[in-house]
Amino acid sequence: xxxxxxxxxxxxxxxxxxxxxxxxxxxxxxxxxxxxxxxxxxxxxxxxxxxxxxxxxxxxxxxxxxxxxxxxxxxxxxxxxxxxxxxxxxxxxxxxxxxxxxxxxxxxxxxxxxxxxxxxxxxxxxxxxxxxxxxxxxxxxxxxxxxxxxxxxxxxxxxxxxxxxxxxxxxxxxxxxxxxxxxxxxxxxxxxxxxxxxxxxxxxxxxxxxxxxxxxxxxxxxxxxxxxxxxxxxxxxxxxxxxxxxxxxxxxxxxxxxxxxxxxxxxxxxxxxxxxxxxxxxxxxxxxxxxxxxxxxxxxxxxxxxxxxxxxxxxxxxxxxxxxxxxxxxxxxxxxxxxxxxxxxxxxxxxxxxxxxxxxxxxxxxxxxxxxxxxxxxx
Numbered sequence: 001x002x003x004x005x006x007x008x009x010x011x012x013x014x015x016x017x018x019x020x021x022x023x024x025x026x027x028x029x030x031x032x033x034x035x036x037x038x039x040x041x042x043x044x045x046x047x048x049x050x051x052x053x054x055x056x057x058x059x060x061x062x063x064x065x066x067x068x069x070x071x072x073x074x075x076x077x078x079x080x081x082x083x084x085x086x087x088x089x090x091x092x093x094x095x096x097x098x099x100x101x102x103x104x105x106x107x108x109x110x111x112x113x114x115x116x117x118x119x120x121x122x123x124x125x126x127x128x129x130x131x132x133x134x135x136x137x138x139x140x141x142x143x144x145x146x147x148x149x150x151x152x153x154x155x156x157x158x159x160x161x162x163x164x165x166x167x168x169x170x171x172x173x174x175x176x177x178x179x180x181x182x183x184x185x186x187x188x189x190x191x192x193x194x195x196x197x198x199x200x201x202x203x204x205x206x207x208x209x210x211x212x213x214x215x216x217x218x219x220x221x222x223x224x225x226x227x228x229x230x231x232x233x234x235x236x237x238x239x240x241x242x243x244x245x246x247x248x249x250x251x252x253x254x255x256x257x258x259x260x261x262x263x264x265x266x267x268x269x270x271x272x273x274x275x276x277x278x279x280x281x282x283x284x285x286x287x288x289x290x291x292x293x294x295x296x297x298x299x300x301x302x303x304x305x306x307x308x309x310x311x312x313x314x315x316x317x318x319x320x321x322x323x324x325x326x327x328x329x330x331x332x333x334x335x336x337x338x339x340x341x342x343x344x345x346x347x348x349x350x351x352x353x354x355x356x357x358x359x360x361x362x363x364x365x366x367x368x369x370x371x372x373x374x375x376x377x378x379x
Contacts, residue, residue, distance in 0.1 A: 035202040117174070117175075117180065124138045284356075308335050
């Protein structure tokens with residue numbers, strides 16, 4: 001495969017894998033910030049992720065086969081400190097035809113370094129919304145970080161620098177970021193930034209079925225994230241020799257921590273909303289539009305995502321047992337009932353909301369008559 005292309009394929013592969021794992025959380029953050037999902041913002045986020053992997057692939061790969069062999073046979077690459085040194089390297093081609101200059105390895109290297117950082121300036125202005133000076137600062141910091149990483153052998157991971165650090169690379173990368181920041185102000189790139197207004201500026205929106213279902217999907221994703229966090233803590237404890245495996249507290253952590261962190265604890269907060277519901281800007285309210293009581297809120301959580309999480313986790317922790325089978329049945333029942341209720345209910349309310357005597361409202365509507373009128377308008 002062409003040596004110029006294979007790092008790009010590596011970036012696409014790992015970027016797609018990263019999005020497969022984290023995409024739902026990126027969508028949750030997008031909805032939380034803008035109050036809706038945007039194709040432009042989503043495509044921009046995909047581009048940023050793939051670009052960051054490409055930036056790492058083109059500046060760090062290929063890695064040496066081992067930490068020591070490269071240093072023993074090749075030695076330390078060092079740092080090229082002379083500005084515009086590449087002009088000396090292509091001097092023989094400067095007096096020749098243009099094609100000879102374009103094929104010169106030194107010129108190609110500088111040109112690619114410029115091109116590599118153009119997207120950084122573009123994404124900084126449009127996607128990150130850093131402004132022109134912010135894009136230049138980010139470009140400078142990024143290129144310095146990359147050259148220092150190369151010079152230190154990935155900060156000591158390898159015994160010596162396996163790639164040259166070059167002051168010309170610093171200059172070329174910064175120029176690329178500058179060009180990208182200028183191009184970002186062209187109207188053709190306006191879509192990369194997503195919606196012009198954030199969620200608060202957008203104001204209240206109808207409690208539609210897709211919005212309710214999306215909040216449920218976000219909740220399930222966050223529940224899984226907390227489960228993985230507990231698993232990570234277990235692995236770290238075992239690696240450090242603490243004998244975590246088999247500890248009674250570990251069972252209860254897996255069983256209760258996801259529901260407690262994602263549903264019960266945030267549900268008792270001011271918004272009376274789980275993490276997923278907060279992302280889509282909806283929360284539980286009482287019949288008069290005021291904040292829901294703690295008792296009804298806990299009942300709703302137990303009959304909804306909280307109960308589903310604990311029941312399903314029990315089935316995973318105790319497979320092949322009566323309790324595990326009961327947990328799987330209860331979890332599946334709660335999930336199916338919630339989805340069907342949202343699909344069939346005139347106001348897209350879940351069965352847990354109905355049974356607890358509560359309702360749902362947009363979090364951007366203040367408590368009181370205005371909120372109640374808003375709820376009725378969605379009926």
